[in-house]
Amino acid sequence: MPSKSGYIPTTFADFHNWFTKLNEYLVKKTSGSKPAWTHIPQKERDALNVACNEWKAVYEATLHSDSTFVPTKRRNAKKRAEQVIRPFVKRHIHYEEVTDEERNEIDVPNHSKSRSFKKRIDEAVDFTLVIDGLRKVHVHYKVLGAKGKAKPRNYDGVVIRWALLDAEPKSIEDLIHTATASRTPHTLLFSEGDRGKKLYVALAWKKGSLLGPWTNIQSTYVP
Numbered sequence: 001m002p003s004k005s006g007y008i009p010t011t012f013a014d015f016h017n018w019f020t021k022l023n024e025y026l027v028k029k030t031s032g033s034k035p036a037w038t039h040i041p042q043k044e045r046d047a048l049n050v051a052c053n054e055w056k057a058v059y060e061a062t063l064h065s066d067s068t069f070v071p072t073k074r075r076n077a078k079k080r081a082e083q084v085i086r087p088f089v090k091r092h093i094h095y096e097e098v099t100d101e102e103r104n105e106i107d108v109p110n111h112s113k114s115r116s117f118k119k120r121i122d123e124a125v126d127f128t129l130v131i132d133g134l135r136k137v138h139v140h141y142k143v144l145g146a147k148g149k150a151k152p153r154n155y156d157g158v159v160i161r162w163a164l165l166d167a168e169p170k171s172i173e174d175l176i177h178t179a180t181a182s183r184t185p186h187t188l189l190f191s192e193g194d195r196g197k198k199l200y201v202a203l204a205w206k207k208g209s210l211l212g213p214w215t216n217i218q219s220t221y222v223p
Contacts, residue, residue, distance in 0.1 A: 007107065015078055023048060037098070058074065062074060091209070093106070095209065121212030122212070122213075123144070125143070125212070127140060127141035129219075135192065135194065137187070137190070137220060139160060152205065159178060160201060162177050163199075164199055165200055169200050195223065202218070
C-alpha cells in the first residue's frame, strides 16, 4: 500500500512489486527503434535500472534469512532506492509526454498541479549551420515559418544537441553533447584536433521543463 503522504508503497513486498513494475514499464516505453517515450536521457534510465537491481539484490537475499538485521538492511536499501525514484518521477513521469493513463498503469498519481503538464510546445525550430572562422560553427535559429529571429514569448531558448561522429547518427540519443542557447546565433567552439570532423546537430525549443519537437539532424564539418 502507498503511504498517506506519497505514492511509494510502504511494505517491502509491495514496494518490490511496484518498483519492478515501474522499471519494466520504463524499459518497454523507451526501447525499440521508435520508442513511445523519448524525453528521458539514457544515463537517467540507467540510474533507475541500477537502483532497481540493487534493491532486488538486497530484497531477494533476505527473503529466506532469519537474521535480525533483515529489516534494517531492507529499510536502508529502500531509502537508497527512493532517493533515485522520487526525482526521477518528478522529472520524467510527471511530464507532459506522459499521459494520465500511463501514470495510472504504473500507480503514480496524477496530481492536481498536473495542469502544467498538459501544456506543450508546438513550435518547431528552423536552423542553419554557418561556418565563419576556424574551429567555430554558428547555429542560427528561429521559429519555423517566422520572418523574424525572436524566440517565442516566455521561452528559455533552444536546447542544442550535437556530436562529432564517424557515422550517421541513428537517433537524437546519439548526439551526446547538450547546450542551451537563449540568443541566436549560438557558437559552438572546437579544438584544433576537431578540425575536419563531421558535426551533427539538432535543436528543440525549451520552456521550463518542456521541450518542443526535435528538428531533423543537420551536419557540417568543423573548419
